[in-house]
Amino acid sequence: MTTKQLYEQIQQKKSFLCIGLDVDLTKIPHHLLATDDPIFEFNKAIIDATHDLCVSYKPNTAFYEAYGLKGWQSLEKTINYINENYPDIFTIADAKRGDIGNTSTMYAKAFLEDLNFDSVTVAPYMGKDSVEPFLAFENKHTILLALTSNEGAFDFQTKEINEKPLYQTILETSKNYKNSQNLMYVVGATKADYFKEIRAIVPDAFLLVPGVGAQGGSLVDVCKFGMNKQVGLLINSSRGIIYASNQQDFAEAARTEALKLQKAMEIILEQN
Numbered sequence: 001m002t003t004k005q006l007y008e009q010i011q012q013k014k015s016f017l018c019i020g021l022d023v024d025l026t027k028i029p030h031h032l033l034a035t036d037d038p039i040f041e042f043n044k045a046i047i048d049a050t051h052d053l054c055v056s057y058k059p060n061t062a063f064y065e066a067y068g069l070k071g072w073q074s075l076e077k078t079i080n081y082i083n084e085n086y087p088d089i090f091t092i093a094d095a096k097r098g099d100i101g102n103t104s105t106m107y108a109k110a111f112l113e114d115l116n117f118d119s120v121t122v123a124p125y126m127g128k129d130s131v132e133p134f135l136a137f138e139n140k141h142t143i144l145l146a147l148t149s150n151e152g153a154f155d156f157q158t159k160e161i162n163e164k165p166l167y168q169t170i171l172e173t174s175k176n177y178k179n180s181q182n183l184m185y186v187v188g189a190t191k192a193d194y195f196k197e198i199r200a201i202v203p204d205a206f207l208l209v210p211g212v213g214a215q216g217g218s219l220v221d222v223c224k225f226g227m228n229k230q231v232g233l234l235i236n237s238s239r240g241i242i243y244a245s246n247q248q249d250f251a252e253a254a255r256t257e258a259l260k261l262q263k264a265m266e267i268i269l270e271q272n
């Protein structure tokens, strides 16, 4: 999917919501545990109940890898279900990969070719030759960790090297990578104070913003300086939406939470 198509979806749905599919078998309704593939059945119900309110789904691969081969099969069924039934949805494999070049190529093939996600999250720590193999895929996107939502982000990412915070160096340096038009960045909603500086460095890039909902980030604060002419934001909420209820009504409850965020986004879009 191109960023133009993503923007068209945002305009049509009046939403820039990304729903995180982080399925934990200890948190899903008990009746689903009796099915052949509880993870997939849970995702399918959530997706069917929310697809008109969001523009993106983001399974975090950890929640699938933790269940071994069966978990990986559930991930594959989930991405195939989205691609077959809701092809306009932008899909993100939140896998946080990145390695020496030939290994990164294999990671990229796994997520962007075999599983056919639109994008994958990548850690920038190993530098250019670890990121560029992901960028080589046409109309696919590499979402580089820039300033993450967790407390540990202050351990390295905000530390100055040559009088510049590391996250700024990541943004500036990666802009010169080959096929950098395929780059997006992760910036946590809990770091709203940093969005003005970040937008000055990457005015046109899409930012994937996790951290609203369960982590306490504010949608309004992020949008204040985070939006650009093409909106340029994908706001992620996972637990705050998918675990709104652990009863039979879980999909409806997820829809109610997603609708609250979509309505707030609609108001913000009208004001901008």
Ligand SMILES: O=c1ccn([C@@H]2O[C@H](COP(=O)(O)O)[C@@H](O)[C@H]2O)c(=O)[nH]1
Residues within 6 Å of the ligand: 020, 022, 060, 094, 147, 148, 149, 150, 186, 187, 188, 210, 211, 212, 213, 214, 215, 236, 237, 238, 239, 240
């Ligand atoms: O900086 C980051 C990068 C990734 N994440 C991931 O996003 C979701 C957030 O889940 P919530 O339940 O809405 O808190 C999860 O998959 C994280 O691993 C992040 O939170 N921060």
